[in-house]
Amino acid sequence: MSILIKNGRVIDPKNNIDSILDILVVNGKITELNKNLDSKKANQIIDASKKIVMPGIIDLQLNLREPGNQYKSTLESEMKAANAGGVTGMVCPPDTTPILDEPGLVKMLKNKSEVLKRGNVYPLGALTQKLNGKLLTEINDLYDSGCIGFSQAEKPIQDTEVLYRSFQDLSTFNLKAFLRAEDAYLSEKGIINAGEISTRLGLKGIQSISETTAINKILEIARLTKTKVHLNKISTADGLNLIKIAKKNGINVTCDVSIHQIFLTDNDIGFFNTNCYLKPPLRKESDRIKIIESIVDGTIDAICSDHSPVNEDNKLKPFAESEHGASSVELLIPMVFKLSEEYKIDLGLLINKITHIPANILEINKGNLSINSDADICIFDPNYSWEVNAKTLISEGKNTPFMNANFIGKVSSTIFNGNIVFISQ
Numbered sequence: 001m002s003i004l005i006k007n008g009r010v011i012d013p014k015n016n017i018d019s020i021l022d023i024l025v026v027n028g029k030i031t032e033l034n035k036n037l038d039s040k041k042a043n044q045i046i047d048a049s050k051k052i053v054m055p056g057i058i059d060l061q062l063n064l065r066e067p068g069n070q071y072k073s074t075l076e077s078e079m080k081a082a083n084a085g086g087v088t089g090m091v092c093p094p095d096t097t098p099i100l101d102e103p104g105l106v107k108m109l110k111n112k113s114e115v116l117k118r119g120n121v122y123p124l125g126a127l128t129q130k131l132n133g134k135l136l137t138e139i140n141d142l143y144d145s146g147c148i149g150f151s152q153a154e155k156p157i158q159d160t161e162v163l164y165r166s167f168q169d170l171s172t173f174n175l176k177a178f179l180r181a182e183d184a185y186l187s188e189k190g191i192i193n194a195g196e197i198s199t200r201l202g203l204k205g206i207q208s209i210s211e212t213t214a215i216n217k218i219l220e221i222a223r224l225t226k227t228k229v230h231l232n233k234i235s236t237a238d239g240l241n242l243i244k245i246a247k248k249n250g251i252n253v254t255c256d257v258s259i260h261q262i263f264l265t266d267n268d269i270g271f272f273n274t275n276c277y278l279k280p281p282l283r284k285e286s287d288r289i290k291i292i293e294s295i296v297d298g299t300i301d302a303i304c305s306d307h308s309p310v311n312e313d314n315k316l317k318p319f320a321e322s323e324h325g326a327s328s329v330e331l332l333i334p335m336v337f338k339l340s341e342e343y344k345i346d347l348g349l350l351i352n353k354i355t356h357i358p359a360n361i362l363e364i365n366k367g368n369l370s371i372n373s374d375a376d377i378c379i380f381d382p383n384y385s386w387e388v389n390a391k392t393l394i395s396e397g398k399n400t401p402f403m404n405a406n407f408i409g410k411v412s413s414t415i416f417n418g419n420i421v422f423i424s425q
Contacts, residue, residue: 008048056088309397
């Protein structure tokens with residue numbers, strides 16, 4: 001099988017490419033990248049004129065909901081949604097049902113995803129048994145079964161001694177922690193960001209100190225144990241300041257931000273819009289601006305979708321009783337493009353934060369268009385106009401803060417391992 005992608009604007013940050021080129025794919029690999037390649041070399045030709053051709057996106061936070069939560073969505077439906085968003089690499093947190101704390105469960109998820117042939121699924125193993133924050137898992141066995149790192153998902157370890165011992169284990173095996181920084185005591189029963197909006201709506205607020213207290217603890221233990229740490233979904237300006245200092249001091253830390261935090265604030269909750277019930281909560285405008293600045297200056301390494309489909313019934317409940325989460329993987333690259341256009345940020349810099357840098361964080365050879373690399377490719381049409389609604393979203397979760405919004409830019413094709421897994425209708 002061979003595919004020739006013609007006349008696209010190829011953006012490959014790893015290889016410093018931003019030019020109109022052709023790409024030849026043969027037997028799942030990129031074999032040629034040059035101008036005016038011979039069309040006779042391919043069985044199939046894709047005309048990418050006026051489109052952007054980039055590496056397949058690697059999403060560092062994508063809840064696939066299997067095993068155990070098929071009433072929200074299925075592995076197949078969400079991998080199809082990921083493909084519609086140009087995603088070919090998916091990092092899955094361990095808070096499935098059952099929790100990914102045993103090698104057999106990890107192997108089952110890996111095997112099922114491989115049968116679907118729609119992308120690489122990279123499971124995160126539970127750092128503690130049942131995510132209870134008390135008893136450590138056998139991380140080396142979980143790693144051997146296919147876990148790419150270790151996480152507590154949305155259940156932070158409260159016991160500092162347990163966190164310290166878990167970091168010692170990770171450091172011993174040279175493995176990485178993927179953690180969302182939150183102090184469970186300071187955020188207990190909190191729903192949205194603490195401030196004027198939480199007061200007006202009568203909802204318990206979560207102070208930014210919940211994030212910064214946890215960041216301080218994580219970074220100090222990482223420094224002492226020399227553990228590699230990736231902080232998921234940073235949401236506060238103060239938290240970003242701490243991470244920036246830590247990087248300068250040589251602590252081995254990276255971080256990402258959810259696409260929602262780039263464009264939304266707690267003000268968008270309006271009159272109890274449950275589609276804006278997210279974790280971490282939407283913050284203030286000053287936090288949002290700091291996030292954009294930190295994307296540009298490199299403090300924020302990557303951008304993730306934080307795709308978390310929720311069934312409709314759970315979003316129709318009163319705000320405090322509803323379930324947090326939003327479907328967002330199909331909106332990741334359109335919103336990255338929107339960020340580039342509205343804030344005049346170099347598109348290559350932003351594409352780097354959803355392709356090559358996430359691959360580096362995962363320590364895998366992906367997220368690039370190098371010769372002989374796996375042909376994982378996203379073709380994006382920056383001129384396509386569409387509306388986000390229940391019909392246009394492939395994900396089984398139809399919940400998003402951007403419902404009924406108009407977007408410019410949409411994925412037109414996605415290729416995984418040299419096979420076309422998505423074509424826009």
